Amino acid sequence: MKIENFSLQFYEDVVEIWKRTGISITSSDTKDELNVMLNRNPDLCLIAKIDEKVIAIIMGGFDGRRGYVHHLAIDPEYQKKGYGTLLMDELIERFQQKGVHKIHLFIERHNEDVIAFYSKLGWEIRKDLVMMSFIPDKKLYKPKI
Numbered sequence: 001m002k003i004e005n006f007s008l009q010f011y012e013d014v015v016e017i018w019k020r021t022g023i024s025i026t027s028s029d030t031k032d033e034l035n036v037m038l039n040r041n042p043d044l045c046l047i048a049k050i051d052e053k054v055i056a057i058i059m060g061g062f063d064g065r066r067g068y069v070h071h072l073a074i075d076p077e078y079q080k081k082g083y084g085t086l087l088m089d090e091l092i093e094r095f096q097q098k099g100v101h102k103i104h105l106f107i108e109r110h111n112e113d114v115i116a117f118y119s120k121l122g123w124e125i126r127k128d129l130v131m132m133s134f135i136p137d138k139k140l141y142k143p144k145i
């Protein structure tokens with residue numbers, strides 16, 4: 001498996017993997033929006049390839065204080081082979097190089113099975129926190145595209 005920075009030339013491949021793995025694709029995942037994400041985090045948004053085929057995606061974001069992980073997904077045909085672990089290890093290494101102290105990620109309630117995966121990698125559930133969100137412009141944000 002080869003890991004490289006996510007370039008928008010692979011946008012369609014990535015969206016296909018997100019669709020096949022049940023990742024929620026919102027108005028924040030259009031090509032234009034991801035362009036903003038990639039420009040800000042060019043070396044934290046990664047894809048993995050096998051024989052030049054894109055098989056996995058992970059997006060990291062650093063806001064100057066915390067790291068965030070979004071939309072990790074492995075093509076179903078390639079799951080449970082260690083690739084998710086490898087991709088996350090690479091991203092964490094890159095976060096560490098930037099001096100990030102703590103990294104967060106979000107799991108949708110319907111996808112709680114995946115907690116077992118993250119727990120194996122050392123992630124911890126935060127029982128002391130409640131997540132809240134605010135949408136500044138409801139015309140802009142669409143939960144589905």
Ligand SMILES: CC(C)(COP(=O)(O)OP(=O)(O)OC[C@H]1O[C@@H](n2cnc3c(N)ncnc32)[C@H](O)[C@@H]1OP(=O)(O)O)[C@@H](O)C(=O)NCCC(=O)NCCS
Pocket residue numbers: 021022023071072073074075078079080081082083084085086106107108111113114115116117118120
């Ligand atoms: C979750 C996901 C990224 C894991 O990637 P992967 O390449 O299959 O994971 P790995 O092969 O590195 O697995 C590492 C360990 O976690 C376990 N694991 C992986 N996926 C799991 C799941 N969905 N539920 C429970 N355990 C899981 C593996 O069995 C393995 O355990 P082992 O070391 O005892 O064998 C992948 O299954 C996926 O893309 N899922 C759909 C999209 C998704 O839910 N993404 C997360 C959004 S928050």
